[in-house]
Amino acid sequence: MTVSTAVDDIRENCAVLVDHIMARVPRYVLLAEERAPAIAWIDARAKSIIATTGHIRVHAEAGLMALANGEPSLWNDNRVPKDVHHILMNDPLPIGVSKKCCFMCYQLSTALMGGNAGKRFELPGTHGRIFPWDPPPFGDIEPVLEELAKALVDQVLQHAQEQGRRVADAS
Numbered sequence: 001m002t003v004s005t006a007v008d009d010i011r012e013n014c015a016v017l018v019d020h021i022m023a024r025v026p027r028y029v030l031l032a033e034e035r036a037p038a039i040a041w042i043d044a045r046a047k048s049i050i051a052t053t054g055h056i057r058v059h060a061e062a063g064l065m066a067l068a069n070g071e072p073s074l075w076n077d078n079r080v081p082k083d084v085h086h087i088l089m090n091d092p093l094p095i096g097v098s099k100k101c102c103f104m105c106y107q108l109s110t111a112l113m114g115g116n117a118g119k120r121f122e123l124p125g126t127h128g129r130i131f132p133w134d135p136p137p138f139g140d141i142e143p144v145l146e147e148l149a150k151a152l153v154d155q156v157l158q159h160a161q162e163q164g165r166r167v168a169d170a171s
């Protein structure tokens with residue numbers, strides 16, 4: 001996915017995603033007076049993120065991990081040199097990036113390492129910050145991405161609940 005396509009895609013689907021999250025608010029936010037501020041927080045966050053996201057790319061470390069995950073299915077692909085196969089087969093596979101990785105790359109590594117394939121990666125830790133993140137469109141990682149998306153929705157709802165409580169307590 002090109003940079004502008006990824007951004008367009010998010011702008012186009014933002015309302016669907018926000019609806020998906022909002023529909024889950026009543027289950028997370030049990031007190032009625034906390035619901036309105038929780039929903040307002042989700043709405044405001046979504047709008048500010050959409051407004052400030054200029055470009056989205058596949059992070060190098062995520063791309064490498066996805067490639068390594070899908071490595072067995074690449075053996076018959078003549079475009080992939082044999083040396084690359086041998087590098088990707090390393091276990092654990094060191095991902096040599098010069099700085100700590102972002103929240104999503106770290107989550108991806110944890111999910112891939114926990115999966116059935118049991119691939120192990122050595123990453124330089126995470127600084128925990130969240131950046132625009134385009135999931136690698138290769139490497140047979142769709143089930144893992146779905147897991148990560150669900151976990152992210154849960155986290156958004158937890159933050160929304162905390163925000164709702166804070167606002168309700170203050171008024």
Ligand SMILES: [Zn+2]
Nearest residue numbers: 059101102105
């Ligand atoms: Zn990253």
